[in-house]
Amino acid sequence: MARQRVVELTLLLLAAFITVATVTISAVDERVAWSWGVVPYLTGLMVLWAVTHLALRRWASSSNGLLFPITALLQGLGFAFIVRIDPELANNHFAWSVAATCGFLLVLKGLDDLNWLQKARPYVGVVGALLLLAPGIIAAGPGTRGSSSTIDIGAVSIAPQQLGNLFLITFFAAWLSRYRSRNTAEHLGQVQPLDGDPSRFLPLVGGWLLISILVIFHSDMSLGFTTFIIFVSMWWIAAGRMRDLAVFLAAITGSLVVAAGSIAETKSIFAAWIDPWGNPELGNASIQSSFALAGGGLTGTGPGGGSADLIPGATDLFAFVPLAEELGFIGGAAVLLSYLLLVGVGLRLAVAARTEFDTILASGIAIFFGAQAWASIAAVVRFLPPTGLSLPFVALNGSLLVTCNIALALLLKVSEAAPNVSERTQLLPQISVQIPGDQ
Amino acid sequence: MTRRIAHVGVVFLVLYGLLFFRLEIIQVFNADTLRNHPQNTREITLVFDEPRGFIRTADGEVIAHTVAVSGRQGRLRQYPYGPLYSHVSGFISAENGGSGLERTQNDFLGGKDLGVRLQDNRDLFIDRSRTGQLELSIRHDIQLIARAAMAGQVGAAVVLDPATGSVLGLWSAPQFDPNHLSSHDLGAVTSDYEALSSDPNQPLLNRAEFQSYEIGSLFTIVTAATAIEEGLRDFAVPPVRSVAPREGSQAIVHDAGACGGDLRSLLLTDCSPGWATIGTTIGREKLSDISQRLGITAKSPIRLDGSPKGALEAGSLNSSASYAAVGEGLKVTPLQIAHLFATIANGGTRMQPHAVSRVLAYDGKVLKEFAPDPLRQALSKETAAELRQLLADNVTDGTARSLSIDGISVGGMVATQFPDKHSWAVAMTPVTLPGLVVAVLLEDDNFSDQQISEANVAAVTRRITEAILRLPSFKVGGS
Numbered sequence: 001m002a003r004q005r006v007v008e009l010t011l012l013l014l015a016a017f018i019t020v021a022t023v024t025i026s027a028v029d030e031r032v033a034w035s036w037g038v039v040p041y042l043t044g045l046m047v048l049w050a051v052t053h054l055a056l057r058r059w060a061s062s063s064n065g066l067l068f069p070i071t072a073l074l075q076g077l078g079f080a081f082i083v084r085i086d087p088e089l090a091n092n093h094f095a096w097s098v099a100a101t102c103g104f105l106l107v108l109k110g111l112d113d114l115n116w117l118q119k120a121r122p123y124v125g126v127v128g129a130l131l132l133l134a135p136g137i138i139a140a141g142p143g144t145r146g147s148s149s150t151i152d153i154g155a156v157s158i159a160p161q162q163l164g165n166l167f168l169i170t171f172f173a174a175w176l177s178r179y180r181s182r183n184t185a186e187h188l189g190q191v192q193p194l195d196g197d198p199s200r201f202l203p204l205v206g207g208w209l210l211i212s213i214l215v216i217f218h219s220d221m222s223l224g225f226t227t228f229i230i231f232v233s234m235w236w237i238a239a240g241r242m243r244d245l246a247v248f249l250a251a252i253t254g255s256l257v258v259a260a261g262s263i264a265e266t267k268s269i270f271a272a273w274i275d276p277w278g279n280p281e282l283g284n285a286s287i288q289s290s291f292a293l294a295g296g297g298l299t300g301t302g303p304g305g306g307s308a309d310l311i312p313g314a315t316d317l318f319a320f321v322p323l324a325e326e327l328g329f330i331g332g333a334a335v336l337l338s339y340l341l342l343v344g345v346g347l348r349l350a351v352a353a354r355t356e357f358d359t360i361l362a363s364g365i366a367i368f369f370g371a372q373a374w375a376s377i378a379a380v381v382r383f384l385p386p387t388g389l390s391l392p393f394v395a396l397n398g399s400l401l402v403t404c405n406i407a408l409a410l411l412l413k414v415s416e417a418a419p420n421v422s423e424r425t426q427l428l429p430q431i432s433v434q435i436p437g438d439q
Numbered sequence: 440m441t442r443r444i445a446h447v448g449v450v451f452l453v454l455y456g457l458l459f460f461r462l463e464i465i466q467v468f469n470a471d472t473l474r475n476h477p478q479n480t481r482e483i484t485l486v487f488d489e490p491r492g493f494i495r496t497a498d499g500e501v502i503a504h505t506v507a508v509s510g511r512q513g514r515l516r517q518y519p520y521g522p523l524y525s526h527v528s529g530f531i532s533a534e535n536g537g538s539g540l541e542r543t544q545n546d547f548l549g550g551k552d553l554g555v556r557l558q559d560n561r562d563l564f565i566d567r568s569r570t571g572q573l574e575l576s577i578r579h580d581i582q583l584i585a586r587a588a589m590a591g592q593v594g595a596a597v598v599l600d601p602a603t604g605s606v607l608g609l610w611s612a613p614q615f616d617p618n619h620l621s622s623h624d625l626g627a628v629t630s631d632y633e634a635l636s637s638d639p640n641q642p643l644l645n646r647a648e649f650q651s652y653e654i655g656s657l658f659t660i661v662t663a664a665t666a667i668e669e670g671l672r673d674f675a676v677p678p679v680r681s682v683a684p685r686e687g688s689q690a691i692v693h694d695a696g697a698c699g700g701d702l703r704s705l706l707l708t709d710c711s712p713g714w715a716t717i718g719t720t721i722g723r724e725k726l727s728d729i730s731q732r733l734g735i736t737a738k739s740p741i742r743l744d745g746s747p748k749g750a751l752e753a754g755s756l757n758s759s760a761s762y763a764a765v766g767e768g769l770k771v772t773p774l775q776i777a778h779l780f781a782t783i784a785n786g787g788t789r790m791q792p793h794a795v796s797r798v799l800a801y802d803g804k805v806l807k808e809f810a811p812d813p814l815r816q817a818l819s820k821e822t823a824a825e826l827r828q829l830l831a832d833n834v835t836d837g838t839a840r841s842l843s844i845d846g847i848s849v850g851g852m853v854a855t856q857f858p859d860k861h862s863w864a865v866a867m868t869p870v871t872l873p874g875l876v877v878a879v880l881l882e883d884d885n886f887s888d889q890q891i892s893e894a895n896v897a898a899v900t901r902r903i904t905e906a907i908l909r910l911p912s913f914k915v916g917g918s
Contacts, residue, residue: 233450237443277478291481293465294473307481329466333459340455347448351441363444370451374458381461 004065011069019076022303026084029304035087041094048101063416071393078394082315085308096398100405107409118357121174128167131160136218159399173361176238204248207231212255222387229371234364273385285312289321300328319395320380343370352418362414365407480536486549492570500579503528516621522614526645530617535632543745547571547798574797576605585610588902594881595647595773601781601876603811604790613642651770655856658766659714665729667822682712691715707837711765718764732817744793777878780865783826784873787818831870841897842866855892862892864900877904
């Protein structure tokens with residue numbers, strides 16, 4: 001339906017306006033090192049949005065019209081703050097945006113039928129696991145020491161873990177939808193925990209193994225955390241057995257205890273998390289971001305008026321801090337709401353989806369966005385220990401941007417395939433009036 | 440399945456709700472605490488090269504001002520008197536934040552305060568940089584006297600006007616030259632700052648306000664106040680040489696033999712076992728109550744108006760009444776000691792100590808006047824008068840005889856703290872209606888003999904007091 005595209009265009013114009021306004025206001029501030037060289041990149045970003053919008057009109061005209069404008073707004077805000085902090089980064093951001101849009105278009109045009117993904121699930125699963133574990137395996141190889149999270153190819157450094165997560169989401173969705181009929185309460189009734197096909201434990205064992213490898217051998221807690229949240233939520237949606245969940249959580253806790261005991265640096269990181277003021281070396285980023293957030297207050301210092309130069313990692317891991325400092329609590333809350341909206345729309349699409357595979361896939365992607373953004377912001381406000389997770393769409397993290405755009409394309413594909421999309425994905429439930437005798 | 444998708448949705452709603460409240464706590468509810476956090480130097484760092492008002496003393500000497508220079512920044516902060524006011528004005532630096540008034544009064548100096556930014560009606564429409572200028576209660580001549588008397592010593596001296604709480608002089612040694620830290624030569628600034636902050640003598644530390652020392656026998660004046668308020672002024676302690684508060688703990692001993700008697704003779708002979716006996720008679724509750732009222736064990740030690748809170752922990756009384764009565768283990772800052780004796784001098788009313796008296800506009804108009812700020816009536820007028828009499832007797836006949844000045848009555852105390860190698864002296868004058876309180880703390884690493892240390896600290900204190908009284912422009916009892 002073209003109605004979704006009209007909604008999309010309107011909201012897209014609004015997102016463009018907010019982006020341009022933020023860039024302009026910060027450019028006026030005398031403390032910001034402004035360069036006119038940013039303007040072509042800003043224009044380029046808008047062109048990419050226009051291309052995406054036209055592609056959606058052509059290849060997925062009835063897909064949901066809310067998703068893309070939300071992500072565009074987040075990407076635009078991210079761009080505005082990245083060039084405000086360092087105009088030199090504009091071309092880096094743009095290059096990754098082009099790559100992300102290419103990935104988006106490729107999935108949108110190239111993937112005719114989502115069922116193909118379901119059929120190719122063994123390959124998808126293997127590729128996903130490899131991508132997820134690759135950087136850790138390479139880092140553990142001879143000649144290198146410590147855990148590295150990126151692979152350097154020439155001048156480009158790639159962090160494929162999140163793409164691996166996306167592949168695994170697809171794989172889990174295919175697996176869970178196939179095994180669902182044999183393993184869920186709906187299909188089996190309330191039976192004894194060990195009744196039914198023992199293969200129903202396979203997904204749980206697989207998920208536990210994967211997360212344990214990440215946490216124990218790669219000591220990558222943050223990646224383990226997102227994978228865990230995604231997996232548990234998807235499994236709960238598909239299977240929903242309380243006892244199995246309890247056993248799984250106990251197993252994960254065991255792995256965590258092993259991991260916490262084996263990593264020596266965990267202790268000092270934890271100490272710096274609990275009391276950053278007492279550990280100014282390790283806790284510097286936390287201290288600086290708390291001060292910056294407090295400096296912003298309710299309404300913020302205004303774009304360009306903040307202290308982003310003092311925050312380590314203000315364009316990537318702490319991308320939320322300059323945003324909430326300069327736009328204030330109001331702006332920070334708006335960004336939080338954007339992510340929540342993204343999750344909400346994604347889950348509604350999951351409810352409305354055509355097949356069980358589509359449902360589980362869409363909820364997995366929605367949870368992926370939600371968990372990644374939540375963990376990133378939670379670390380910034382010292383709700384979680386420092387995670388090393390970037391803010392999706394906002395942060396200058398090219399691999400994540402590409403992954404998120406591909407995920408977005410998949411979500412749009414799901415909504416395209418769903419029947420009656422325009423009615424079922426509205427924000428407010430529609431009140432339907434049944435007229436007696438009218439059948 | 441739809442129901443379980445709703446579960447996940449609700450979980451995310453709750454998770455994001457938690458983030459929302461956490462963000463609100465940081466950005467709205469706790470924002471002021473974080474902005475005034477001692478480690479938070481970003482506000483002053485951000486305004487380093489912006490227009491900034493000058494700071495001048497009560498008698499008109501400019502101690503910090505911003506001058507135009509050629510170069511990229513165009514402005515440079517200068518301190519004409521160099522180290523003389525280093526712990527008053529503090530410094531402002533491009534990378535190392537700031538300290539002192541530069542930091543605590545940043546809103547006025549940099550024009551962030553609304554009253555400063557909008558100095559006349561046109562300012563509502565024209566965006567121009569307005570700054571505020573500070574006028575201090577500190578006097579240049581008194582500051583010079585403090586420097587001369589404290590020459591070669593490590594320690595702090597605080598001169599207070601007890602009636603208003605105005606700080607007339609504030610000295611902490613060693614000092615530093617703030618000009619070196621506000622320079623535009625960032626490499627030199629960094630090496631200077633590192634040298635200063637790694638110096639074991641801590642020249643960057645304002646000892647008067649931010650360093651606690653054991654109070655020693657100065658605390659017995661608080662015990663005396665408690666005894667008077669409890670009606671024990673005629674209580675005679677039988678002669679005693681040592682008191683052991685607990686089985687196995689160190690006894691409180693008077694080296695010169697057995698002592699005792701009423702409050703006056705206890706004070707005049709510095710009879711610690713006698714005070715310990717009184718402490719056990721009164722009980723720790725009462726002592727703790729009065730110390731709380733006088734602000735020496737308050738939650739946050741008293742600071743100059745606007746100084747950041749939380750960098751120092753509050754001192755606490757010893758858990759045993761007899762130890763508590765002689766101040767064992769209680770730590771206070773020199774400013775707190777000056778404040779304590781100023782309270783006694785001021786008839787028991789505590790006045791908030793402040794160094795800034797006025798904020799001036801660009802044309803000299805007064806934008807804000809800091810009136811004397813009474814905190815509370817900590818002691819009754821009668822008790823305060825009796826304590827002053829005890830202190831005066833202590834100077835004429837007691838342990839503080841070296842504080843006496845010809846032709847004017849002085850009250851005071853001298854104390855040394857042997858294990859910590861520091862000594863205290865406080866003087867107030869004239870005793871009937873004191874207009875001047877001088878508190879001095881000396882650190883002495885070569886501390887060997889109590890008598891020499893006491894004579895030394897008393898001499899410094901007497902020199903400061905006497906020189907101030909001789910100033911032609913200083914009128915005792917209201918300046």
